[in-house]
Amino acid sequence: MTLVSAHLTRLRVEYDGTVALRDVDLDVRAGTVTVIAGPNGSGKSTLVETIAGTVVPTAGRRVVSGTIAFVPQRTAVSDGLPLTVRDVVTVGTWGRLGRWRPARAGTRALVDGALRRLDIADLASASFATVSGGQRQRALLAQGLARRADLLLLDEPTTGLDAASAERIRAAMVDEARRGAAVVCVSHDPAVIAAADRVVRLEGGRRIE
Numbered sequence: 140m141t142l143v144s145a146h147l148t149r150l151r152v153e154y155d156g157t158v159a160l161r162d163v164d165l166d167v168r169a170g171t172v173t174v175i176a177g178p179n180g181s182g183k184s185t186l187v188e189t190i191a192g193t194v195v196p197t198a199g200r201r202v203v204s205g206t207i208a209f210v211p212q213r214t215a216v217s218d219g220l221p222l223t224v225r226d227v228v229t230v231g232t233w234g235r236l237g238r239w240r241p242a243r244a245g246t247r248a249l250v251d252g253a254l255r256r257l258d259i260a261d262l263a264s265a266s267f268a269t270v271s272g273g274q275r276q277r278a279l280l281a282q283g284l285a286r287r288a289d290l291l292l293l294d295e296p297t298t299g300l301d302a303a304s305a306e307r308i309r310a311a312m313v314d315e316a317r318r319g320a321a322v323v324c325v326s327h328d329p330a331v332i333a334a335a336d337r338v339v340r341l342e343g344g345r346r347i348e
């Protein structure tokens with residue numbers, strides 16, 4: 140039996156009278172990559188943010204089980220903060236509280252592993268503000284990997300990146316699904332769409348596929 144990590148029913152989202160999503164149903168399964176595609180303004184970011192819980196639906200039902208890592212578009216993150224790449228990745232371990240909170244050595248191993256997987260270990264001490272856009276995007280995904288969440292949500296992670304950075308990101312997404320996570324990714328990138336187990340298409344806020 141496949142485990143459902145997110146279950147959305149008849150979802151509707153409105154922003155001050157603009158309807159961004161209408162009657163969207165979606166099940167997201169553990170161990171799979173789901174890509175959300177569609178034209179600009181079709182509601183892709185709104186859908187992933189509703190799964191994340193950062194947007195509250197106007198109507199409908201959202202049931203999510205497990206922990207969530209949400210990797211926003213790199214343009215949504217301020218680059219004015221005095222943080223190193225390692226600091227940004229370490230934030231991913233902060234939510235691991237209670238008895239599951241890893242010991243300090245465990246935290247370091249998680250962060251080092253995530254830096255290596257995205258091939259940015261040599262940038263660990265660099266200032267997040269000064270690394271390139273592609274390196275910043277990889278650091279944000281590394282933060283998401285360090286969370287080891289049940290649900291990994293990404294918004295256009297490969298847009299504007301060189302081929303090598305995009306390939307690293309795609310490979311990390313597929314690996315996370317193999318580990319058992321449910322991966323949901325907004326993307327226009329044909330290579331990301333090709334790597335998906337399932338493609339959900341939106342048009343005018345409706346699901347058409």
Ligand SMILES: Nc1ncnc2c1ncn2[C@@H]1O[C@H](COP(=O)(O)OP(=O)(O)OP(=O)(O)O)[C@@H](O)[C@H]1O
Pocket residue numbers: 154155157158159177178179180181182183184185186
């Ligand atoms: N915070 C907001 N306030 C008002 N309207 C919004 C807000 N966010 C999104 N919208 C509107 O909701 C609709 C869906 O936007 P959304 O960003 O979810 O689409 P998208 O498919 O991700 O677009 P893109 O490909 O351009 O990123 C659009 O009409 C947009 O203008």
